[in-house]
Amino acid sequence: xTTVQHISAGRRVKDRLAQGLVYLAFALAxxxxxxxxxxxxxxxxxxxxxxxxxxxxxxxxxxxxxxGAYHAIIGTLEQVLLASLIxxxxxxxxxIYLTEYGNGGRLSRAISFFVDVMTGxxxxxxxxxxxxxxxxxxxxxxxxxxxxxxxxILMMPTVVxxxxxxxxxxxxxxxxxxxxxxxxxxxxxxxxxxPTAFTGIVTGVMLAVARVAGETAPLxxxxxxxxxxxxxxxxxxxxxxxxxxxxxAGRPNDTAIDRAWTGALTLILIVMLLNLVARLIAWxxxxxxxx
Amino acid sequence: MSKQIQVxxxxxxxxxxxxxxxxxxxxxxxxxxxxxxxxxxxxxxxxRTLNRMHEVIPGARVEGKVLLDGxxxxxxxxxxxxxxxxxxxxxxxxxxxxxMSIYENVAAGLRLNGRVSKSESDGIVEExxxxxxxxxxxxxxxxxxxxxxxxxxxxxxxxxxxxxVKPQVLLMDEPCxxxxxISTLAIEDLMVKLKDEYTIVIVxxxxxxxxRVSDRTAFFNLDGQGKPGKVVEMDETSRMxxxxxxxxxxxxxxxxxx
Numbered sequence: 001x002t003t004v005q006h007i008s009a010g011r012r013v014k015d016r017l018a019q020g021l022v023y024l025a026f027a028l029a030x031x032x033x034x035x036x037x038x039x040x041x042x043x044x045x046x047x048x049x050x051x052x053x054x055x056x057x058x059x060x061x062x063x064x065x066x067x068g069a070y071h072a073i074i075g076t077l078e079q080v081l082l083a084s085l086i087x088x089x090x091x092x093x094x095x096i097y098l099t100e101y102g103n104g105g106r107l108s109r110a111i112s113f114f115v116d117v118m119t120g121x122x123x124x125x126x127x128x129x130x131x132x133x134x135x136x137x138x139x140x141x142x143x144x145x146x147x148x149x150x151x152x153i154l155m156m157p158t159v160v161x162x163x164x165x166x167x168x169x170x171x172x173x174x175x176x177x178x179x180x181x182x183x184x185x186x187x188x189x190x191x192x193x194x195p196t197a198f199t200g201i202v203t204g205v206m207l208a209v210a211r212v213a214g215e216t217a218p219l220x221x222x223x224x225x226x227x228x229x230x231x232x233x234x235x236x237x238x239x240x241x242x243x244x245x246x247x248x249a250g251r252p253n254d255t256a257i258d259r260a261w262t263g264a265l266t267l268i269l270i271v272m273l274l275n276l277v278a279r280l281i282a283w284x285x286x287x288x289x290x291x
Numbered sequence: 292m293s294k295q296i297q298v299x300x301x302x303x304x305x306x307x308x309x310x311x312x313x314x315x316x317x318x319x320x321x322x323x324x325x326x327x328x329x330x331x332x333x334x335x336x337x338x339r340t341l342n343r344m345h346e347v348i349p350g351a352r353v354e355g356k357v358l359l360d361g362x363x364x365x366x367x368x369x370x371x372x373x374x375x376x377x378x379x380x381x382x383x384x385x386x387x388x389x390x391m392s393i394y395e396n397v398a399a400g401l402r403l404n405g406r407v408s409k410s411e412s413d414g415i416v417e418e419x420x421x422x423x424x425x426x427x428x429x430x431x432x433x434x435x436x437x438x439x440x441x442x443x444x445x446x447x448x449x450x451x452x453x454x455x456v457k458p459q460v461l462l463m464d465e466p467c468x469x470x471x472x473i474s475t476l477a478i479e480d481l482m483v484k485l486k487d488e489y490t491i492v493i494v495x496x497x498x499x500x501x502x503r504v505s506d507r508t509a510f511f512n513l514d515g516q517g518k519p520g521k522v523v524e525m526d527e528t529s530r531m532x533x534x535x536x537x538x539x540x541x542x543x544x545x546x547x548x549x
Contacts, residue, residue, distance in 0.1 A: 005422065017454075047415075054430055071364075083343055096397075103349045104349075134395065162527050171386070173382060173384060173386040174388060174389070175347075175388045176344065176347065176382065176386075176388055177388070177449070177452075178346060178376060178399070178403065179372075179386075180342065180344060180375055180379065180380035180453070181375070181376070181379070181399060181400035181403065181404075181452065181456055182372050182373065182375040182376025182377075182404065183372070183398065183399075183403040183404060187403050187404075188403070191402075191403050192390075192403075196388070196389060196390050198390075198429040224465070272337060
């Protein structure tokens with residue numbers, strides 16, 4: 001009488017095969033990532049110096065070496081910050097409505113639908129929209145703010161979707177525990193639901209930031225273009241790093257091409273740095289409660 | 292502190308489905324009342340109508356009257372939030388807030404309602420944890436997360452959290468079903484101790500538990516699948532378990548069905 005069966009040779013082979021395929025798929029997925037990073041770092045390091053980080057392109061001739069992306073870095077930081085300031089509150093409130101108040105009603109289904117539609121809007125269309133509405137119709141000037149508006153339209157659906165997912169992950173038990181203590185619904189959301197979902201929401205916001213930080217098309221039509229430093233995102237043309245890369249890469253000189261690579265490297269670094277900061281915040285928060 | 296609950300002609304619905312029908316009973320202060328009955332017969336639903344937690348579920352509604360010392364909890368001007376403040380609840384699964392420490396969990400009801408000083412909340416936290424027989428186990432690690440405790444400790448933490456807001460009634464929805472026998476005993480001892488101060492209502496699937504701790508027992512049953520649950524019989528626990536007046540009660544208690 002044998003009750004214990006041994007694993008057959010066939011299953012062993014299949015197991016190995018499946019394992020091999022998983023590793024292969026992983027390697028295939030990593031190849032583009034590593035090669036992009038490698039190329040950008042290799043080509044970008046040449047000009048990654050203090051001058052690049054502290055100077056603009058003002059008075060740099062077509063064939064001159066030197067120059068930098070300070071104006072573009074400032075522009076990108078300000079535009080992304082403004083876009084986040086606009087889209088994070090709206091996106092978060094939308095997600096709260098959808099998860100806590102909507103109850104699958106007609107309005108919440110409509111909002112869900114339009115958020116999905118927004119996710120699919122090509123980035124250049126958001127730029128065109130801001131150009132047509134904000135700049136041409138309302139007569140506002142080209143500015144960092146106009147760029148931020150276009151970016152915030154891109155960010156919003158990502159923020160809504162990720163925050164919604166995170167809020168739905170909060171167990172209903174916790175909401176009920178809070179209600180049972182005689183805590184009002186909005187306080188339950190602010191003090192129990194949001195803190196529980198905090199880490200996930202931060203990650204979602206960072207993903208959205210990373211997505212829009214590299215957008216070129218919406219900026220092209222809204223912040224216009226400049227070689228000079230403009231610290232004020234509310235008036236006058238600004239620059240952005242993606243736009244800078246786009247511009248420099250299109251020029252015929254090697255000096256410009258080098259600057260484009262370094263611009264790309266800087267952009268990657270900025271996004272990585274922002275992600276790191278977000279991780280630190282999340283880590284610090286969970287460490288604060290002793291875990 | 293302890294108050295009497297009088298329920299008359301209470302129906303509860305989930306959407307168009309009637310979950311319980313025409314329940315009337317009196318729950319005496321300073322005593323433990325147990326609800327027993329097969330799964331799905333509406334015990335928990337009924338319990339949740341007593342502190343207006345039932346209506347938290349989308350589509351759920353209640354008809355009928357629940358009087359707390361003569362005051363109708365379902366009166367049109369009654370604020371559900373204040374009802375829940377005076378009628379606390381402990382759930383089947385321990386559910387401490389994961390983002391909060393042990394201290395913050397106990398103080399949650401006070402702090403979230405925004406009205407205490409540090410020294411005041413220190414006192415209430417200690418008193419509540421002592422009341423829940425948990426103080427000695429956690430007094431040295433009040434700032435550690437509540438989720439790090441064992442299941443039984445977490446449940447006592449939830450009880451401490453519930454009594455910290457000083458309710459008049461404590462509702463417990465199968466508070467021991469996720470716990471081992473030793474933790475169950477600890478909670479049962481605690482219930483007996485708490486009944487001096489609170490009106491306690493407990494839903495349980497464990498008939499020995501009902502027999503051990505409760506003063507009065509109500510037996511819930513339903514006529515068939517999809518039919519609403521009803522109270523078959525309610526009496527002194529000793530009489531329910533020795534000499535029930537209804538055949539269905541006897542069948543259930545003696546294990547002939549359910």
